[in-house]
Amino acid sequence: MSLMTIAPAITDGQDPAFFAGRADAYDEHTDGATIAQLQTRADYITDLHDPQYAAGYTARLHEIRRETAALTAAQTDTAHEQNPERAA
Known part of the structure; x- marks a missing residue:
């Protein structure tokens, strides 16, 4: 059994390029890119893209x-709760 994902339609003048950028960042992070790598890519994208x-x-x-x-x-909170003698 699967759940259907409800995604709102892009309306009211929203730019599809905005959502394409979000999707690409999500996909790259899911594929294993680190935050530092994403930041470097974001810097290049800011200069080169829409x-x-x-x-x-x-x-x-x-x-x-x-x-x-x-x-x-x-x-961190969980670790401190499980090891109260180390939290002090």
């Missing part, structure tokens, strides 16, 4: 950074 594409790529990069930071914080 501004909306670059904005989408960079927006997804910032989301990946926030997700990574939140995951690290959660794992």
